[in-house]
Amino acid sequence: MKKLLREFSKGIFIENPTFRLALGLCPTLAVSTSVINGFGMGVAATFVLLGSNIIVSAIRNFIPTKIRIPCFIVIIATFVTIVELMMKAYFPALSKSLGIFVPLIVVNCIVLGRAEAFASKHGISRSIFDAIGMGVGFTLALVLISAIRESLGNGTLLGLVIVRGFDPAILFILAPGALLVIGLLIGIVNYLTEK
Amino acid sequence: MNNLTVSPAPHITSGQTTQKIMFKVVLALLPAGLAGIYIFGLSSLRVILISIVSCVMSEAIFLKLRKRDPKAVLDGSALLTGLLLAYNLPPEIPFWLLVVGGCVSIVIGKQLFGGLGHNIFNPALVGRVFLHISWPLYMTTWKNPRWAVDAVSTATPLANEGARGFTYMDLFLGNHGGCIGEVCIAALLIGAAFLIFTKIISWHIPVSFMGTAMFLAWIFGGDGFFNGDFIFHLLAGGLVLGAFFMATDYVTRPLTKMGKIIFGIGCGVLTAVIRLNGSYPEGVSYAILFMNAMVPLIDRYTKTRKYGFVK
Amino acid sequence: MEFNQLLMIAISVIFINNFILSKFLGLCPFLGVSKKTAPAFYMGLAVTFVMTASSIITWAVYSFLLKPFHIEYLRTLSFILVIASFVQLIEMFIQKFSPALYRVFGIYLALITTNCAVFGVAVLNSEMFLKVSEDLVKALVFCAVQGFCAGVGFTMVLLFMSGIRERLELCDIPRPMKDMPIAFIVAALMSMAFMGFSGFRF
Numbered sequence: 001m002k003k004l005l006r007e008f009s010k011g012i013f014i015e016n017p018t019f020r021l022a023l024g025l026c027p028t029l030a031v032s033t034s035v036i037n038g039f040g041m042g043v044a045a046t047f048v049l050l051g052s053n054i055i056v057s058a059i060r061n062f063i064p065t066k067i068r069i070p071c072f073i074v075i076i077a078t079f080v081t082i083v084e085l086m087m088k089a090y091f092p093a094l095s096k097s098l099g100i101f102v103p104l105i106v107v108n109c110i111v112l113g114r115a116e117a118f119a120s121k122h123g124i125s126r127s128i129f130d131a132i133g134m135g136v137g138f139t140l141a142l143v144l145i146s147a148i149r150e151s152l153g154n155g156t157l158l159g160l161v162i163v164r165g166f167d168p169a170i171l172f173i174l175a176p177g178a179l180l181v182i183g184l185l186i187g188i189v190n191y192l193t194e195k
Numbered sequence: 196m197n198n199l200t201v202s203p204a205p206h207i208t209s210g211q212t213t214q215k216i217m218f219k220v221v222l223a224l225l226p227a228g229l230a231g232i233y234i235f236g237l238s239s240l241r242v243i244l245i246s247i248v249s250c251v252m253s254e255a256i257f258l259k260l261r262k263r264d265p266k267a268v269l270d271g272s273a274l275l276t277g278l279l280l281a282y283n284l285p286p287e288i289p290f291w292l293l294v295v296g297g298c299v300s301i302v303i304g305k306q307l308f309g310g311l312g313h314n315i316f317n318p319a320l321v322g323r324v325f326l327h328i329s330w331p332l333y334m335t336t337w338k339n340p341r342w343a344v345d346a347v348s349t350a351t352p353l354a355n356e357g358a359r360g361f362t363y364m365d366l367f368l369g370n371h372g373g374c375i376g377e378v379c380i381a382a383l384l385i386g387a388a389f390l391i392f393t394k395i396i397s398w399h400i401p402v403s404f405m406g407t408a409m410f411l412a413w414i415f416g417g418d419g420f421f422n423g424d425f426i427f428h429l430l431a432g433g434l435v436l437g438a439f440f441m442a443t444d445y446v447t448r449p450l451t452k453m454g455k456i457i458f459g460i461g462c463g464v465l466t467a468v469i470r471l472n473g474s475y476p477e478g479v480s481y482a483i484l485f486m487n488a489m490v491p492l493i494d495r496y497t498k499t500r501k502y503g504f505v506k
Numbered sequence: 507m508e509f510n511q512l513l514m515i516a517i518s519v520i521f522i523n524n525f526i527l528s529k530f531l532g533l534c535p536f537l538g539v540s541k542k543t544a545p546a547f548y549m550g551l552a553v554t555f556v557m558t559a560s561s562i563i564t565w566a567v568y569s570f571l572l573k574p575f576h577i578e579y580l581r582t583l584s585f586i587l588v589i590a591s592f593v594q595l596i597e598m599f600i601q602k603f604s605p606a607l608y609r610v611f612g613i614y615l616a617l618i619t620t621n622c623a624v625f626g627v628a629v630l631n632s633e634m635f636l637k638v639s640e641d642l643v644k645a646l647v648f649c650a651v652q653g654f655c656a657g658v659g660f661t662m663v664l665l666f667m668s669g670i671r672e673r674l675e676l677c678d679i680p681r682p683m684k685d686m687p688i689a690f691i692v693a694a695l696m697s698m699a700f701m702g703f704s705g706f707r708f
Contacts, residue, residue, distance in 0.1 A: 022537070022686060026622045029530040073590055077583040085579060100629045103582040107622040109534060169295075169329035175528045176328065176697040180303070183683075183690025191682035261680060307691055309678030315670050316695050324698050465702070474705020481702025488696050491669030495543070 004129045011133030017110045018141035019189045024110040027101045028142055029178040035158050038146030039139065040094045044083045044102065046135025049111050051079040053131035056119040063120075072115045073106070080106045110138060148181050149173055213311070216445070217271030219395050223386035224278055224440065230369055230379035234340045235286040239375045242288060243281040249297030250277030257306040272311045276300050279319035282376020282436060283480065284326070286338045292330060296322040316487045317447045320480050327480070337372030352431040354476040366430035377433040387439040396443040399455035400462075404438040405429060407463025408470075415471055434466065437479035447487045454490075454497040461486045512651050519652055520659035522706055525623050527697040532623030532660055536667065537689055539614070546668035547661070552614040554657025556596075557627050560589045561653025564628040565646050568636045578637075585628050593618060627656045666696065 017023045024045070031041045055075050063071050084102050087095040095102065105111065114134055119127040151157050153172030171177045232239045254273040258265050280300055284293070300322030305314045327334045337351060351373045352361050361371055369379030376383075390396045409425040416423020428434070442448065442462055449458045462482045469478025525531045532553070539549040564585050572578050597615045601608045618624055631649040639645040670692055679688050 025533045026530045029533070070587070070590060073586055074583065077586050081579060081582050084582065100626065100633060103629050104531075104622055104626060106582055106586050107625045167330060167333075170331070171325060171329040171698075174328065174701070175530070176694045176701065178530065179527075179690050179694035179697055183687045183694060186690065187680075187683045187687035190687065194682060303691065303695075307680065307683055307688065308674070309680070313677035313679070315673065315692060316699075321695060321698070324701075328698060328701055469702045472706050473703055474707075475702060478702055481699055484695070484699035485702065488666045488670065488692075488699060491673045492543070492665060495669060495672075 004126060007126050007129040008133040008136075011130065011135070011137040012140065013137075015134075016137045016141060017134055018138060018145075019186055021113075022186070023113055024108045024138060025182070027104060027108060028138075028145060029175075029182060031098055031101050032142055032146035032149055032178060033173045034097075034150045034154070034156075035143060035146045036094070037097055038142035040087075040091070041098060041101065042135070042139025042142040044087065044098075045105055045108060045110065045138055046132070047083055048076060048079040048105050048108075049114060049135045049138075050128065050131040051082075052076045052111055052115050053119040053127040054124060056115045057122060057124045057127035060120045068120065069112075069116070072112060072120075076111050076115065077106050110134060145178075145181055145185065148185075149177055153177055213270050213272070216395060217275050219393060220390065220440070221271065221275055221278060223389045223395075224275075224282070224376070226382035226385045227282065227376045227379055227436070228278070230382035231282070231286070231375035234369050234378060235338050235375065236341065238338070239286045242284055242286060242293060242375060243278065245290060245293040246281035246284070246297055247274055247277035249294045250274070250280065250301050253298045253301035254306065257302055258310075261306075263310075267310065270311060273301060276305070276318045276322075279376075279441060280322050282440075283319065283323040283374050283433065285334065285336060285373075286375050287336065288333055292326060292333055296326045299325045312446055314446055315490070316484055317441055317444050320441060320484050320487075323480050324484055327475075339372060340370050340378070342370050351476065352427070353470065361427075361431075363426060363430060366427070371431075374433060374436075377436040380430055380435050383435045383439065387435070390439065390443075396439070397452070397455065399452055400442050400448060400459040401438040403456045403459030404442055404462045404466075405434060407460045408434055408466045409463075411464065411467035412471070415467070428467075428470070432470070432477045433479040437466075437483055438462075441479075442483050442486075447490060449490050449493045449497065451494070451497045454493045457493055457497065458486055458490065461489065512647070515648065515652050516655040517703075517706060519655045520662065521700060521703040524659045524663060524697075524700055525626065525656050526660060526663045527693060527700050529626065531626040532621055535614075535618070535621065535623075536664060536693075537686060540664055540667040540689070541671050543665065543668045543672065545614075546664045548610055549614045550657070550661025550664045552611050553618055553621065553623065553660050554654065556589075556593060556615070556618055556621075556624050557657040557660075558650060558654040559596075560592060560624055560628055561631055561649040562646065563588055563592055564631065565636065565649045568632055569642055569645070573636075581629070581632060585632075586625060589624055589628065593624075623656070623660060627653050663696065667692065 011017065015021060018025065018028055027041055027045070031037045052072070052075050056072060080103060083105065087098075087102060114130060118130045122130070147157060149172045151162055153168055153170060153174070155161060155163070155166050155168035169177075172181065228243060251268060251273045255265060255268045258267055277297055280296055281293075284296070300318040303325075304316055304318030304321030305311070308314045335354070352366065352371050365371055367380045369381075371378060387401070391398060409429050412423045412428035413425040414421055414423065416425065416428060438459075442459065449455050465482035465485055466478045469475060469481055475481070519525070523529055526533065526536050535549055535553070540546050567584055567588055568581070572581060572584065593615055597612060600611065600615070631652055634652070635645045635648045639648070667689070671689065674688060674692075683691070
């Protein structure tokens, strides 16, 4: 049990996919304009991660090593399609604002990276905890970045006005703001962990 | 003096130090500032002072945090950045915007790269463009010059090209709305002449920059081809300020003559394109910032060959 | 063919909606292969080629397979499979016939099998042109032009970045900001400069 918990917690701090490993940055930057979007993206990616980790781990002994990557891609793409269709059916507004970044989960390096580096080598239960840990770490990073960008760039948090009379800096919900925030955040994380 | 970029041979010592150069540029900028204060009133002086203080303070605090020699504040570069930033802002900009602008210029534009001599982009322009994208409303609220008859606040000449009504003399002397330092072309030219005369800057960047922008404005600026009002495009907006004082920044310009001309032409093309086709009326800051990103590549391909050296 | 429309697509995808600076696609190679100019250039060439080719291939898949059989929901799955196998095929082909070329491009091809920029341009094509357009040939030209120009924009930014990063090596950057964080800051400032083109029109 302790081992499983460690698999879970490493994804959140020590091996946080966004800040420590710098994986899956494309969607992180693109959809973090509001907390709702960031959270939706995080949950969608976690679902795909969980599904693909379970299946990959379950059939890891049957896949020939030579064609393992194409197999992983097919498995991931299947789960992405499921997410795409479900989101379109139940959360049409979210699906619209995330746009092409929902199908793009298929090329999110975190998902393929975990399938290759972890699930194809470990048992199902550990892979599940690994997936959830990584997914939660990714979601937390997304929520953090989108909270910063939404509050500075739009003056709101989850759509609610925080301080009245604050003039938001539009730059932060535009492209340069995303790059600026992630650069400074990684710098801060480096500074804190250096000590 | 280890903080200046090494230039290609021949190396000539000229007795210039960073401090001397910086203060000469500040001196050259004074006439334009005085003109701005005269035209728009004391609110311009307030903008200039707050901008300088916020830049110098940001620099001092950052140097302190990095445990570097705080004397570096006195090299005049933060002062110059603050001055240039203020010249690119409208006269009635709110207090806090200036503080943010100065802080962004110095910290993000310069100190994160390692301070003077290391920055890739012109710090004052980084601050200016940051403010322009973030708070477009404040950045495009202009004040009437002192001679204005009606109290209705005008836009800059570039923004309402359809309803011009400015004579070249108005534009040349600064009788129109605009940023503090860019409106009075006459004053800017005095400073520019001083800089070129004392060999602080060479003619390559300003001439190729303004020439290209005017040439393109002449071809594409009017109805149909070859009848655009290129004198208007030279005198209105920040072209003169940008070409003489911003694009020629020692750290963020190319080193060779050839490189400078390429740099100037690039700035000119982008300025004309943004003015004529973009949604922003003015493109000088964006053009220079864009070309700053290209400088390392320009330098690499315009290196002077070693004389008599066969590969 | 409307020349203006094509020019607008080109300018849009190179400057206004640059894949790296505004759509955040292809950040991994952008950060990974931008430390030196020569590899950055080869990477850019490889990406441009693959983007153009996969734009055309996915056009064929969408127009002749997905649309006639009404199985558009298989877009994600089919696109990624076709692109990945195409890249693999090219890699094998080059390895076989031109080992010299393979030594230059092989590693980059391997890296872009699952590059989000390549997949992104295919998805973007299908959203912008394939879903709406009835005219097959027109859609093909639009897709190919968008794919090619997206690659050109990618290469341009990659080259700028590599030049800047070579210079940054010599800079006294605060230690926590070294490497990736400062690369992001540079990208942010470049993205700010590119915003000058927003709202571009003829």
